[in-house]
Amino acid sequence: MTTQTLDAGQPLVRRRPLRLTWRGGLQGSEYAWAIAFTLPYIGLFLAFVAYPVAFGAWLGHEPSLYAELAEDPIYQRTIVNTILYVGIAVNLKMFGALLLSGFFMRPGWWVKALLLVFVLPWAMPALPAFISIHWMLNGQWGLLNNFLWNVFGFDGPGWLDTSRWLALGWVILSHIWKWMPFWTVILLAGRMAIPQDLYEAAEVDGATGLTRFTHVTFPLLANLYLVCTLLSTIFTLGDFNSVYFVSGGGPALSTHVLATLGIRDAFEVARPDLGVAAVLSSLPLMIPLVLILMRKLRTTEVTL
Amino acid sequence: MSLASPRLLRPAGTVWPLLARPHRLRRRLGTVLALAVGVVLLIWSLLPTYNMLLIALDAEGDTEYSGIVWPADPTLDSFRVVMAGDYWYLEHFWHKFANSLLIALATMVLTVLIGSLASFALGRMRLARGWLLGNFPVVTYAVPASFLVIPFYRVMREYGLSDSLWAVVAADVTFATPYAILILQQYARLVPFELDEAAQIDGASPLVVYRSIYLPLMAPALVAVGTFALLFAWNEYLYQYLLLTSDRNMTVAVAIAQFFDADEAPWNHMMAAAIVYALPPVAIFLALRRWTAAGFSLGGIRA
Numbered sequence: 001m002t003t004q005t006l007d008a009g010q011p012l013v014r015r016r017p018l019r020l021t022w023r024g025g026l027q028g029s030e031y032a033w034a035i036a037f038t039l040p041y042i043g044l045f046l047a048f049v050a051y052p053v054a055f056g057a058w059l060g061h062e063p064s065l066y067a068e069l070a071e072d073p074i075y076q077r078t079i080v081n082t083i084l085y086v087g088i089a090v091n092l093k094m095f096g097a098l099l100l101s102g103f104f105m106r107p108g109w110w111v112k113a114l115l116l117v118f119v120l121p122w123a124m125p126a127l128p129a130f131i132s133i134h135w136m137l138n139g140q141w142g143l144l145n146n147f148l149w150n151v152f153g154f155d156g157p158g159w160l161d162t163s164r165w166l167a168l169g170w171v172i173l174s175h176i177w178k179w180m181p182f183w184t185v186i187l188l189a190g191r192m193a194i195p196q197d198l199y200e201a202a203e204v205d206g207a208t209g210l211t212r213f214t215h216v217t218f219p220l221l222a223n224l225y226l227v228c229t230l231l232s233t234i235f236t237l238g239d240f241n242s243v244y245f246v247s248g249g250g251p252a253l254s255t256h257v258l259a260t261l262g263i264r265d266a267f268e269v270a271r272p273d274l275g276v277a278a279v280l281s282s283l284p285l286m287i288p289l290v291l292i293l294m295r296k297l298r299t300t301e302v303t304l
Numbered sequence: 305m306s307l308a309s310p311r312l313l314r315p316a317g318t319v320w321p322l323l324a325r326p327h328r329l330r331r332r333l334g335t336v337l338a339l340a341v342g343v344v345l346l347i348w349s350l351l352p353t354y355n356m357l358l359i360a361l362d363a364e365g366d367t368e369y370s371g372i373v374w375p376a377d378p379t380l381d382s383f384r385v386v387m388a389g390d391y392w393y394l395e396h397f398w399h400k401f402a403n404s405l406l407i408a409l410a411t412m413v414l415t416v417l418i419g420s421l422a423s424f425a426l427g428r429m430r431l432a433r434g435w436l437l438g439n440f441p442v443v444t445y446a447v448p449a450s451f452l453v454i455p456f457y458r459v460m461r462e463y464g465l466s467d468s469l470w471a472v473v474a475a476d477v478t479f480a481t482p483y484a485i486l487i488l489q490q491y492a493r494l495v496p497f498e499l500d501e502a503a504q505i506d507g508a509s510p511l512v513v514y515r516s517i518y519l520p521l522m523a524p525a526l527v528a529v530g531t532f533a534l535l536f537a538w539n540e541y542l543y544q545y546l547l548l549t550s551d552r553n554m555t556v557a558v559a560i561a562q563f564f565d566a567d568e569a570p571w572n573h574m575m576a577a578a579i580v581y582a583l584p585p586v587a588i589f590l591a592l593r594r595w596t597a598a599g600f601s602l603g604g605i606r607a
Binding site for chain 1: 338341342345346348349350351352353355356358359417418419421422424425426429431437439440442443444445446447448449450451452453454455456457458459463474475477478481485509510511514535538539541542546557560561564571574575578579581582585586589590593
């Protein structure tokens with residue numbers, strides 16, 4: 001503590017050069033404290049992230065597993081579904097969130113009240129919401145078909161159990177319903193952080209409407225939008241609930257995505273090695289995503 | 305720098321009334337359009353919830369929707385069945401409820417504790433290799449929970465935590481803590497360093513600085529992070545489903561999902577249970593939205 005007292009005379013102790021040792025600028029007892037403070041998290045990470053990941057990698061290291069997967073028609077369909085699901089759901093959701101965040105910037109009490117209703121799908125647990133959607137789309141008793149029959153006299157199809165593409169479409173829509181509010185709120189916060197004088201300056205220069213968006217809002221939001229899209233891609237890739245509860249992977253196992261197929265293989269078929277291999281086959285997509293994300297998060301200080 | 309823009313010099317509507325009118329018309333059109341968007345959003349957001357309520361209030365559990373917006377003779381009987389645990393899947397409903405609550409509360413406490421300790425060390429103590437530790441949360445973000453669960457299940461057996469509520473708590477804390485650390489670190493920048501330094505000069509140990517300066521000043525962010533962890537653990541389904549096998553350790557979410565697999569399940573009971581399950585998180589979310597909003601505005605940009 002004596003050095004601290006001496007340093008106190010100096011203007012700011014904060015910016016002293018860091019020594020490249022594990023201790024950094026920490027004195028003996030402080031270093032012990034730092035270890036004590038970080039130890040719970042390091043322990044958590046090693047026990048529940050690092051070890052299971054390593055164990056999973058070991059489970060799925062056999063090349064023959066991947067050959068087995070590649071020949072499986074269910075797996076081939078799953079890959080196509082995953083690409084479509086992630087590609088379409090993420091982009092529609094993020095673009096919708098970008099537009100809606102602009103909508104919720106409007107003044108007025110009813111816009112604020114509407115925002116509260118709009119975030120309801122996000123506040124609600126996924127399970128009841130998706131179960132409700134599943135039942136709503138039931139061909140015989142569902143709300144949608146009853147509505148179509150009573151109002152338009154039109155007998156709707158079984159939305160989830162007749163066609164693969166129809167079912168996948170509803171899964172995507174359900175995912176967007178659940179998760180667009182979250183990203184809208186994030187982008188709304190991003191828009192609110194843009195200083196108002198920038199808009200005033202732009203208005204003086206004659207920017208209105210679309211030019212205001214393309215020349216002020218979007219350049220400032222672009223980075224946040226990119227980080228959100230990357231994060232959302234990872235989250236969507238791991239989204240189990242939408243597919244599991246809305247389509248259940250049906251009809252005839254045709255709408256599985258990697259997250260649900262991995263769990264089916266591991267727990268229903270009781271082949272954990274095959275399940276791990278299935279989810280590990282997303283690594284070629286995951287690794288570049290994560291690398292870009294880590295760079296972006298470090299350089300731009302965007303936090304969710 | 306066109307300061308002489310006509311809009312600034314001559315307020316619209318006074319000098320050129322004829323030119324101003326299309327402007328006003330466009331604004332009114334904008335309002336009408338916004339209202340239309342609002343109505344669509346309202347229906348879009350509420351439809352599944354409405355459907356849930358419609359089925360829960362129906363006596364038979366099948367909505368014979370006949371153009372009317374409200375069921376002909378609504379009944380609260382399904383809710384009574386849920387409360388009394390009167391149906392096979394809903395037996396000991398309150399016990400299951402307590403299990404869910406225990407998992408959520410334990411996750412909240414542990415996440416706030418571990419997250420605040422780690423964020424204090426990372427942001428407040430000058431650890432030279434802090435960035436290495438700072439990447440742990442991002443790495444965890446990159447591992448989807450639904451992918452990790454396969455090895456996680458086996459690892460829990462090795463740890464002797466199979467069919468244990470603590471296994472679920474461990475999983476939930478694992479996935480909630482990275483978010484907590486990132487949010488807390490961001491918020492901690494608003495707490496002036498000079499306070500820490502002043503306390504240190506007075507001889508305060510890091511533990512004292514953490515307890516009497518860091519924690520009190522970080523209260524809003526801690527509430528946000530705690531709420532997030534609570535809701536996350538309450539809403540989570542997959543780990544509860546896979547890690548808890550005995551009836552005694554079953555949670556509400558798993559009980560509801562059981563209906564889903566059964567063929568002849570009474571859907572009105574299921575929807576009533578689903579509403580009872582969804583109400584607490586929605587209520588907490590709305591009640592604490594100011595704090596969670598504080599957490600999210602932190603998610604703003606500083607590019």
